[in-house]
Amino acid sequence: MLMKFKSAYKKIAMGLLSYMPEEKDVKKLQETIKQYEEHENCQLYLWKEGEDIVGVMGLHFYGDGTAELKHLCVNPSYREEGIGRTMVQTIKERLDLSLVGCDQTKEFLETCEKRETDEVNS
Template identity: 50%
Template sequence: MLIPYKTTNQKIAMGLLSFMPKEKDVRKLTKTMERYENDPDWKLYLWKEDDFVGVLGISVEDKEAFLQHLCVNPSHRREGIGKTMLQELMKILPCDLKPTKDTKSFLVACVEEEKSV
């Protein structure tokens, strides 16, 4: 289930975001979290099954949303969780979802897989 981020889940969100290559540095990760907490145009969501296993972050600009972050706990990868997170996000987004250069390959792969089904 996709759950909007709350500050009570900060450590969980930081732990999940730290699996992303560009978020390994603690200072960078802290700045990223501050942006999600303070910028109303940046939204962070957690994915919960029995435990929190994924995180997804977007920024919204001029009726477009940009996928900034998407990460699944390594022990839960290759189970389709990332794709499911995107599908659930698209149900609640009032606009199109676009990739950033860091998320483009994953988003394109999900769209291509969807077309081939």
């Protein structure tokens, strides 16, 4: 289940974001969270499986119906289950937008789009 970030989940979000190599440093993590809390064009989403929050996704919105996928992390215990791909599909459907990747997320996003195309064509 996709849900918007709330400050009550700050530690969980920071823990999940820390799985991204460029977010290992605590000060960097705090800056990243602050960016999502303070900028209207940036939004952090959490993914819940049962009672556990297992994923985080950060978007930077542009005014043209496009958003850049800045962060996408899934708890290692839940990887290889398709959660990241489901998060991407869900956000695209819910917000009716086009996603583009940044340096850190571009490859994953391309893999998701290729899988979507393969599923439609089979």
